[in-house]
Amino acid sequence: MTDQLGAPSMHATTIVLVRKGGKTVIAGDGQVSLGQTIIKGNARKVRRLGKGEVIIGFAGATADAFTLSERLEAKLEQYSGQLLRACVELAKDWRTDRYLRRLEAMMLVADKNAALVLTGTGDVLEPEPSAEGVVMGIGSGGNYALAAARALIDTDLDAETIARRALRIAADICVYTNSNIVVETIDSL
Template sequence: MTHNTDASLWHGTTIVTVRKGDLVVVAGDGQVSLSNTVIKSNARKVRPLGKGDVIAGFAGATADAMTLFERLEAKLEQYPNQLTRACVELAKDWRTDRYLRRLEAMMIVADRETSLVLTGTGDVLEPENGIIAIGSGGNYALAAARALADSDMDAEQIARRAMKIAADICVFTNENVTVETLGKDK
């Protein structure tokens, strides 16, 4: 029996960011799958970076994401309080560095003012409405969060509900959610 560990078979992850009022929330599920098997249900794909003033979440291969987290932290040290600049510099490296080019991951990063998506193709994208989602269940979470944005729910409640909806639809997303929040009262 052959074991195919091709990265294209690694599925999973829904990461959503919601910005509402003075809060920004990044939430992610904990499921890691290989083909049609759940390998782990409690992975932590969302975490604070730097001095805790940036939150990042990843979708993709775990080792690749850890490499990107480390590289982003280095860029944040190099460009303190300049999230966009740090992300643009990381994206340049990611696109041009022979080793980094092979990394298969996407990241959402946020600080108190800015939310961004970073991709291996050099994209650094900022949403128009403060809501971003990536990963296998990203479109479900994005649609749910946008639908709830005008409700009385706060950013964390919207993110948690969007993650629940994504988990109900996407088989590569579970309800074991990690939430990190930045804002005036956090």
């Protein structure tokens, strides 16, 4: 697979979010691939922002994702930790700013109140929760992890166990996903 200039495309990370039983977990694998080569196996694309009250996971070009997470952190400070407002303002900038428009990444973000997907097309999406909880997935193996998490959400497993199992299942299917899993957890309402 190549990009528009004929260079190998970068495939980076699978991220899954599970919200269940008063906990929200974002988990991600660590693989970054360039074409058919694994460049790095232990990238950390799950982290905390906003004085530790917000967790994010990002997929896509690493430098772009770091740029967006820094911008989100600034928006969180500007809007007193209001995650939804900060995400909407970031999405507006991302969509309208010539520089930001070229960034290729997606993010899952969560605090105690909300769980959201942010995209470069200006989307700030809050999934419709089921009776059991909320699951979301992004990245190279995101659909595999999402399917696995959906299958596990109505079991007795807790949010972290579901997220870890979903990523391991994705790693067994997607060649751009590995089992080097990083997890961040916060309490949720």
